[in-house]
Amino acid sequence: MKRRELFRPLVLVAGFAFLYVPILSMMIFSFNNSRLVTVWDAANSPTLKWYAALFRNEQILDAAWLSIRIGAMTATGAVILGTLAGLVLARFGRFRGRTLLSGMTTAPLVMPEVITGLSLLLLFVTMEQLLGWPAGRGVLTITIAHVTFTMAYVTVIVQARLAGFDDSLEEAAMDLGARPAKVFFRITLPLILPAIVSGWLLAFTLSWDDVVISQFVAGPGSSTLPMVIFSKVRLGVSPDVNALATILVVLVAAAVTVGALLMRRQEHRREREIQLAVAENK
Amino acid sequence: MSGSRTRQSAVSSRTRLTSGRMGPLWEWLFRIAPASWSEYVLQHWSGRAFVVAVPWLWLALFFLVPFLIVFKISFAEVRIAMPPYTPLIEWVSGQALAVKLNLANYTYLFTDDLYVSSYLYSIKVAAVSALWCLAIGYPMAWAMARSTPTWRSVLLLLVMLPSFTSFLLRVYAWVGLLKNNGPINSVLLALGVIDEPIALVQTDFAVYIAIVYSYLPFMVLPLYNNLEKHDPALLEAAADLGARPATAFLRITLPLSRDGIVAGLLLVFIPAVGEFVIPSLLGRTDQLMIGRVLSDEFFANRDWPVASAVAIVMLLLLVIPIMVFQRFQTRDLERGR
Numbered sequence: 001m002k003r004r005e006l007f008r009p010l011v012l013v014a015g016f017a018f019l020y021v022p023i024l025s026m027m028i029f030s031f032n033n034s035r036l037v038t039v040w041d042a043a044n045s046p047t048l049k050w051y052a053a054l055f056r057n058e059q060i061l062d063a064a065w066l067s068i069r070i071g072a073m074t075a076t077g078a079v080i081l082g083t084l085a086g087l088v089l090a091r092f093g094r095f096r097g098r099t100l101l102s103g104m105t106t107a108p109l110v111m112p113e114v115i116t117g118l119s120l121l122l123l124f125v126t127m128e129q130l131l132g133w134p135a136g137r138g139v140l141t142i143t144i145a146h147v148t149f150t151m152a153y154v155t156v157i158v159q160a161r162l163a164g165f166d167d168s169l170e171e172a173a174m175d176l177g178a179r180p181a182k183v184f185f186r187i188t189l190p191l192i193l194p195a196i197v198s199g200w201l202l203a204f205t206l207s208w209d210d211v212v213i214s215q216f217v218a219g220p221g222s223s224t225l226p227m228v229i230f231s232k233v234r235l236g237v238s239p240d241v242n243a244l245a246t247i248l249v250v251l252v253a254a255a256v257t258v259g260a261l262l263m264r265r266q267e268h269r270r271e272r273e274i275q276l277a278v279a280e281n282k
Numbered sequence: 283m284s285g286s287r288t289r290q291s292a293v294s295s296r297t298r299l300t301s302g303r304m305g306p307l308w309e310w311l312f313r314i315a316p317a318s319w320s321e322y323v324l325q326h327w328s329g330r331a332f333v334v335a336v337p338w339l340w341l342a343l344f345f346l347v348p349f350l351i352v353f354k355i356s357f358a359e360v361r362i363a364m365p366p367y368t369p370l371i372e373w374v375s376g377q378a379l380a381v382k383l384n385l386a387n388y389t390y391l392f393t394d395d396l397y398v399s400s401y402l403y404s405i406k407v408a409a410v411s412a413l414w415c416l417a418i419g420y421p422m423a424w425a426m427a428r429s430t431p432t433w434r435s436v437l438l439l440l441v442m443l444p445s446f447t448s449f450l451l452r453v454y455a456w457v458g459l460l461k462n463n464g465p466i467n468s469v470l471l472a473l474g475v476i477d478e479p480i481a482l483v484q485t486d487f488a489v490y491i492a493i494v495y496s497y498l499p500f501m502v503l504p505l506y507n508n509l510e511k512h513d514p515a516l517l518e519a520a521a522d523l524g525a526r527p528a529t530a531f532l533r534i535t536l537p538l539s540r541d542g543i544v545a546g547l548l549l550v551f552i553p554a555v556g557e558f559v560i561p562s563l564l565g566r567t568d569q570l571m572i573g574r575v576l577s578d579e580f581f582a583n584r585d586w587p588v589a590s591a592v593a594i595v596m597l598l599l600l601v602i603p604i605m606v607f608q609r610f611q612t613r614d615l616e617r618g619r
Contacts, residue, residue, distance in 0.1 A: 008425045012437065015422035019444055019498065022455035025465060029458065085337035089615075092330070097338060104341040106611045107604055110549060112556020114573040115593050118580060119348030122590070125365055126351050148344040151337070159615050180329060205446050212558050212573075216580075226450050233454050233563060242458075245451040252447045260439055 023249055030242035050243040057240065060228060067225040070139060071208040074146035078203040079196055081147065082154025086195075087188070089155070090162035091170075108152040117216030120145045124217060137219035145217045146207040153206065154199035161195035162188075194263050201259065205252075349597070356590035357383045367586050387591035397575065397592065401599065404572040407486070407561075408554035411493040412501075412547045418494065419501035419546060424535075426502070427509035438506065445499045453560055456492045457483065460564070488564035489571075493554050501546040508542030509535070541610060548607040552600055572596055 031046035054060060085105050089098070108116065124134060124141050134140050169191070173183045189196075211226040218227065232238055358367035368384075391397040426437045444452060459466055460482035467479040482488055512535060520530035558573035565571060570578075572592065580589040 008428060011421040011425040012429075015418065015425075016437075016440060018418070018495070019441070022452065022459055022495065023444060023447070025459060026451070026455040081337045081340055084333055085341075088334050088337065092334065095334060097334070101334075101338050101341070102612055103608060104345050105337075106608045108345060109611070110552040110604060110607055112553055112573060112596065112600070114556045114558050114576045115352075115597060118576065118589060118593050119352045120344065122351045122355060122586070123344065123348040129365065144344060148341070151340075155337075156611075156615065163615055201446075209449050211450055212577075215577075226448065229448075229450055229454075230559070233450070233457065241451070241454060245448065245454070248451065249447045253443060256439065256443055256446055260435070264435070 023245075026242050027246040027249065030239065030246040032239065032242075034239075050239045051247075054240045054243045054247075060225070060240075060244065063223050063225040063228040066139070066222065067208050070143055070146065070224060071204040073143045074150055074207040075200045075203040077143070077147040078151040078154050079200045082151040082199055082203075083158050083192070083196060085151065085155040086158025086162060086192075087184075090159045091167060105152050105155040108149045109156070111149075113210070113212035114216075116149055117145070117213040120148070120213070121216040137217055138222040141217045141219070142214050142222065142224065145213050146203075146210060149210075149213065150203035150206045153202050154196075157195045157199045157202070158192055161192045165191055194266065197259075197263070201255075352590045352593050355587055356387055356594045357385070358587045358590075359384050359386070360585045360587050365586065366584055384587075387587050388595070390588065391591055391595060396570075397572075400570050400572045400575045401595070403569050404555050404557075405599070407489055407493070407571060408551045408557070411490055411497065411554050412550040414490065414494045415498055415501040415550045416543065416547060419498055419505055420539075420543070422498075423502045423505035423509050423542075426506050427512070434510070441499050441502050441506075449496055450559060452496055453492050453563055456488065456495065457563055460488050460491075483564055484566055486566065489561055489566075492560045492564050493550075493557065496560070497550040497554060500549040504545040504549065505539065505542040508539050508545075512538055541614070545607065545610050545614070548603055548610070552603050552607065555600060556596060 029040075030050055031048070032040055033044035033047045033049070034041035085101065089102055089105070092098075120141075121137075124137060127133060128135065134144075170183050170187050173187050174180075178186065209226060210224075211230045214224050214227055215230075218224065229241060229244070232241060355367055358369070360366055361368050422441075426434060426441075429437060458464055461467070462479040462481065462483075464482075466482065467476075470476045471479065516534050516538075517530050520534055521527075525533065556573040556576075557571060558577055561571040561574055565574075576589050576592045576596070579585050579592060
């Protein structure tokens with residue numbers, strides 16, 4: 001028993017060290033003075049010069065702004081479509097085309113990105129030939145592609161959340177005469193709101209992070225941030241990318257922590273309310 | 283109007299939940315639509331069908347149809363024009379339709395050694411990486427599932443946090459670590475383990491470590507979800523009956539976690555086969571992975587038909603793993619977590 005108690009923390013420390021040491025080393029080297037990313041220049045470090053360089057780099061700033069816009073549009077579209085799909089799969093029972101829909105929402109989760117990218121580009125080219133829309137490739141085509149592969153994640157989250165509730169609350173509202181749309185907006189939507197929020201954030205990060213699919217469906221002049229970083233990194237390591245990574249990690253860590261804490265509080269409050277309601281009715 | 287009413291009353295209370303009309307927006311749409319169209323929709327559609335149709339049509343158009351187009355183009359011939367491939371269906375002297383199926387792209391894939399070896403190499407890399415992920419991820423998920431509830435949510439967050447930062451930047455972190463003058467070589471040199479820097483980038487080792495590193499959360503999360511639900515009473519009962527912890531693990535925990543293991547392996551294996559970023563930044567230059575080959579055919583050679591054929595064969599190789607993954611995924615979701 002004793003040996004086992006030692007084994008568990010050891011496994012956790014080793015596992016999380018593996019996950020975090022590379023990120024930490026990247027963050028440390030972002031304060032390094034030397035141009036050689038990996039040689040620590042002890043005399044002149046730490047320095048913020050790569051951060052300064054980063055904020056003077058128009059190309060990176062423009063690309064970051066483009067990625068934020070695409071990410072927000074993608075996340076919003078993915079949440080709307082993914083919520084509909086999750087609702088349909090969790091609550092609609094059997095209908096024609098259900099198997100196909102469920103297949104089309106889980107396959108993108110594992111589909112290799114090169115295949116998705118190639119197939120969407122060929123679709124856009126064919127559509128442009130036949131319909132004249134979308135004219136050329138750029139923000140619109142990137143967003144459509146991102147919505148398509150991120151909505152699968154939202155669907156799974158929403159579906160899992162709905163599967164965790166039975167539909168008795170919705171049934172009760174129906175029995176009291178609420179129309180379906182009202183039931184959805186007054187009962188179902190508040191229940192799945194945490195899933196929708198995490199779905200939005202996940203879709204945003206997936207879109208913000210995507211290189212491969214974007215490379216296929218982007219046009220000239222619409223380089224997202226990951227595309228710019230990828231072409232930079234391909235030529236060799238560059239210290240301002242370290243600075244960028246550090247900023248990103250800190251921002252994301254802060255956002256995720258705050259989000260998780262808020263959501264937990266919300267969840268606790270809801271559970272308490274349910275318990276109180278149950279206690280009162282006894 | 284009355285048509286949709288009777289339809290509604292006929293369906294069960296469960297389906298009634300999401301059927302019916304959609305409120306003001308819906309009614310407004312009917313007002314501006316041509317009369318015959320709205321008549322038809324009112325007669326034959328309900329809000330329910332509309333709710334099903336929106337995601338269904340989106341996915342059909344942007345997920346299913348693209349594959350058909352890739353399939354079609356894989357039978358075309360390359361030409362210098364825009365688009366750079368020949369049409370499959372042509373009017374022959376304005377009289378008849380001719381369908382030209384060209385299998386040359388596929389025979390080409392199987393005769394040129396480059397493609398066959400890239401496919402095999404990709405499958406090997408993905409399989410080995412998936413097994414390494416399991417070897418590292420299983421103990422982690424197990425240790426997490428046995429922590430106190432507060433620790434559990436913290437650890438869960440810590441597992442997911444790296445994937446919320448950039449995948450590309452995490453791979454890039456390894457480029458820095460593994461370089462000849464990077465920290466790993468410096469440490470080994472200082473310790474006297476090696477006399478001169480060993481080449482770590484552009485090796486199989488670099489690709490494995492980066493794939494395992496980036497995909498580890500996809501292994502840990504399904505395993506954790508599974509292990510967390512195990513009833514500790516089972517292990518207690520086994521201990522009471524005299525089973526040693528190792529026996530109890532092998533006979534109870536491991537068999538019960540089979541679904542999590544399969545889901546985790548597939549979540550790593552399938553995307554890793556087509557991995558493009560990691561081998562481009564860290565991989566060997568003498569042996570490409572198939573994702574890189576596809577991308578090169580498309581962008582560098584501008585040979586869209588061959589790129590399409592590469593994609594179709596990759597898809598055929600992955601169709602069984604993808605279907606198994608889907609079965610596990612739907613079963614998990616429909617059982618309710």
